[in-house]
Amino acid sequence: VQLVESGGGLVQTGGSLRLSCAGYGFTFGTYWMTWVRQAPGKGLEWVANIKQDRSERYYVDSVKGRFTISRDNAKNSLYLQMDSLRVEDTAVYYCARDWVGTHSFDHWGRGTLVTVSS
Amino acid sequence: SYVLTQPPSVSVAPGQTATITCAGDNIGYKSVHWYQQKTGQAPVLVVYEDRVRPSGIPERLSGSNSGNTATLTISRVAAGDEADYYCQVWDTNTVVFGGGTKLTV
DSSP states (O other), X not given: OEEXXXXXXXXXXXXXXXXXXXXXXXXXXXXXXXXXXXXXTOOEEEEEEEOTTSSOEEEOGGGTTTXXXXXXXXXXXXXXXXXXXXGGGOEEEEEEEEETTTTEEEEEOOOEEEEEEO | OOOOBOOSEEEOOTTSOEEEEEEOTTGGGSOOXXXXXXXXXXXXXXXXXXXXXXXXXXXXXXXXXXXXXXXEEXXXXXXXXXXXXXXXXXXXTEEEEOOOEEEEO
């Protein structure tokens, strides 16, 4: 099992960025998937997750209306569209696989850094 | 919203036992998961559903959960156990992490 994030970078306040996460070595379409972020020197913060068939999506309050989680099971890929970015969105963003039925995360990517500057 | 409280730091001598707590309202009724994160690395799941260890996690790490406190216990602590540890639950369609505990050996 491998998860590989991409799409991070430097963006100005109010800008947009789209993160991607490619899954390898497992049947991607049979797992919930999640984005978790970690600001520099801070703890883990859950961002959003999405059910296998996209019928359920949940977000932390601070990103509702600004971020959109999506997935393409045919491409074994997870996405996070981030709009109206704020300085406080600066973090390493990890994608993680939701261990079946537990809502724990048994595999994580290495993360991609998003820096929002004013 | 649901809140999980962890001590910011725990210090233990090599060979001793480390206890990391995670406090939450009636947390005993929830499934608690624990992660280990070493500096510069992604988190690793070390205990799920209160007390189950994923494949490859040593028996020295164990979990328990009752009342208002969940606990991760690390026996025979070694230098390689030095890391940040996070508890996590699923509550009302949201994922909640504790603030993390830095274990110093």
